[in-house]
Amino acid sequence: MLMRVLFFGLALVVASAASKDQPFDSTKSKPNILFVVVDDLNTRIGPYADPELSIYTPHLDRLASEGMTFTKAYCQYPVCGASRASFMTGLYPETVKIMGNRGDKSHHKIANPALADHPTIGEFFRERGYYSARVSKIFHMRIPFGLERGEWGADVPESWDFASSPMAPETLSPGKLEKLSAGDHYGSNFARLIVPDHLDHTQIDVLAANQAVAIIESRAVAPPKNIRNDVKLKPDDPFFLAVGFVRPHVPLIAPERFFKRYPEKRAHIPNTPKDDLEDLPLEATRNANSRSGRFKMTTLQQRQSIAAYHASVSFMDEQLGRLLDALDYTGQRDNTIIVFFSDHGFNLGEHTSWQKDSLWDDSVRVPLIISVPEMKHAGARCQAVVELNDLFPTLADLAGLTDEKPGRLQGQSLVPYLENPDKASGHEYAYTVTHSKGASLRTARWRYSRWGDVVTDDNEELYDHQSDPDEFHNLARNPEYQSRLEELRGRLKRIQAENLKAAEG
Numbered sequence: 009m010l011m012r013v014l015f016f017g018l019a020l021v022v023a024s025a026a027s028k029d030q031p032f033d034s035t036k037s038k039p040n041i042l043f044v045v046v047d048d049l050n051t052r053i054g055p056y057a058d059p060e061l062s063i064y065t066p067h068l069d070r071l072a073s074e075g076m077t078f079t080k081a082y083c084q085y086p087v088c089g090a091s092r093a094s095f096m097t098g099l100y101p102e103t104v105k106i107m108g109n110r111g112d113k114s115h116h117k118i119a120n121p122a123l124a125d126h127p128t129i130g131e132f133f134r135e136r137g138y139y140s141a142r143v144s145k146i147f148h149m150r151i152p153f154g155l156e157r158g159e160w161g162a163d164v165p166e167s168w169d170f171a172s173s174p175m176a177p178e179t180l181s182p183g184k185l186e187k188l189s190a191g192d193h194y195g196s197n198f199a200r201l202i203v204p205d206h207l208d209h210t211q212i213d214v215l216a217a218n219q220a221v222a223i224i225e226s227r228a229v230a231p232p233k234n235i236r237n238d239v240k241l242k243p244d245d246p247f248f249l250a251v252g253f254v255r256p257h258v259p260l261i262a263p264e265r266f267f268k269r270y271p272e273k274r275a276h277i278p279n280t281p282k283d284d285l286e287d288l289p290l291e292a293t294r295n296a297n298s299r300s301g302r303f304k305m306t307t308l309q310q311r312q313s314i315a316a317y318h319a320s321v322s323f324m325d326e327q328l329g330r331l332l333d334a335l336d337y338t339g340q341r342d343n344t345i346i347v348f349f350s351d352h353g354f355n356l357g358e359h360t361s362w363q364k365d366s367l368w369d370d371s372v373r374v375p376l377i378i379s380v381p382e383m384k385h386a387g388a389r390c391q392a393v394v395e396l397n398d399l400f401p402t403l404a405d406l407a408g409l410t411d412e413k414p415g416r417l418q419g420q421s422l423v424p425y426l427e428n429p430d431k432a433s434g435h436e437y438a439y440t441v442t443h444s445k446g447a448s449l450r451t452a453r454w455r456y457s458r459w460g461d462v463v464t465d466d467n468e469e470l471y472d473h474q475s476d477p478d479e480f481h482n483l484a485r486n487p488e489y490q491s492r493l494e495e496l497r498g499r500l501k502r503i504q505a506e507n508l509k510a511a512e513g
């Protein structure tokens with residue numbers, strides 16, 4: 009409620025401050041929404057990282073200073089397709105019935121016909137007078153080959169007034185493509201490609217930012233007179249602009265200037281106790297370098313991959329900066345909500361493991377920054393456990409559409425945290441599922457994971473984040489923690505039963 013009051017107040021302030029020089033339409037009362045989804049971005053960056061890592065993300069830092077950084081935000085499935093189907097509908101993966109990277113033509117209305125009348129977040133805003141646009145990867149899209157072939161992936165076309173999937177050279181980019189791990193699949197192994205600086209404009213995220221900037225600019229000027237009158241292009245409609253940045257998804261491609269920032273000699277491989285994998289269920293270790301047939305990386309290759317990942321992060325950050333600048337110079341920043349997040353995390357050597365698809369914080373924790381015009385707590389950090397599932401109800405509330413939210417949404421609005429990051433209460437857990445019937449609960453203090461439908465002697469993990477933030481010591485077989493285990497098992501069972509029921513429509 010407070011936020012709605014804040015927005016009415018804001019509209020009045022903007023109306024009185026607007027001048028003839030500003031293209032901004034001061035009669036707007038609904039805020040624009042810029043929804044930025046990054047692919048495979050972990051939390052060892054900018055506003056999250058140990059400063060010793062020195063990851064260069066000036067634009068993300070600027071956004072964090074203008075917004076709220078959620079330090080315990082979690083995805084609902086640690087691979088692209090399932091995570092995206094979940095946050096775009098505000099439903100858990102089992103409800104949507106997309107459990108992995110399914111065929112590119114598949115989306116929730118096909119995967120679960122019982123949800124055919126449930127809107128995506130793009131559809132929700134589009135049906136309420138927003139100009140809804142998608143640029144690049146929002147639903148699942150195959151990287152790099154989907155981009156090289158101009159595929160549209162698992163899009164839900166009715167979400168958008170406008171959608172654009174830029175075609176980009178990826179592995180065919182100018183420069184030398186170097187494999188950094190054993191496997192042959194460029195979408196799931198490590199490779200780097202250093203692009204000459206003057207050819208950076210060939211790259212997917214630059215092309216996406218170009219398109220997004222054009223949309224931001226077009227919303228601030230009058231439409232041309234000769235436009236077809238059946239095309240919705242009124243600048244006084246607020247926009248819901250979803251922009252997908254593909255890097256740092258592999259293959260790790262960035263201009264030379266960013267590679268120079270991260271000498272491979274200085275790349276830090278995380279420390280892992282020698283016996284770390286010994287107390288773990290087999291399924292939890294499938295991405296470990298020593299056990300995975302697809303990585304088998306040398307120490308040099310590990311350093312090169314970490315450095316190339318961070319070069320890709322800084323390159324992506326530069327494109328984010330172009331979107332923020334465009335909002336500033338068109339006068340729309342003061343009436344635009346910005347949400348910045350990643351579809352899931354990414355292991356870069358923690359637990360000697362690489363990439364995603366595991367259930368540790370490294371793979372399931374995501375960066376999440378929300379900036380609301382005139383927010384009271386700009387620059388604050390919120391320590392509450394939250395989910396990407398929460399974005400749909402949060403944005404509906406922030407846009408004053410609380411009463412129109414779809415009844416099925418399974419997340420919780422984050423507005424109470426935006427108003428009061430330290431004192432609000434809401435979530436008690438974040439729920440994540442993955443391959444091999446892996447499921448996990450994160451509470452403020454505990455992580456409980458189980459691989460399989462039923463409890464066996466060796467398929468559970470329990471970590472105490474108060475004493476073990478790196479999740480090195482699995483307490484599941486320690487008799488002292490049996491009552492804690494029972495409680496978390498019960499909670500998991502209840503959530504899974506609710507999801508099965510919700511999937512019925």
Ligand SMILES: [Ca+2]
Pocket residue numbers: 047048087088257351352
């Ligand atoms: Ca991804």
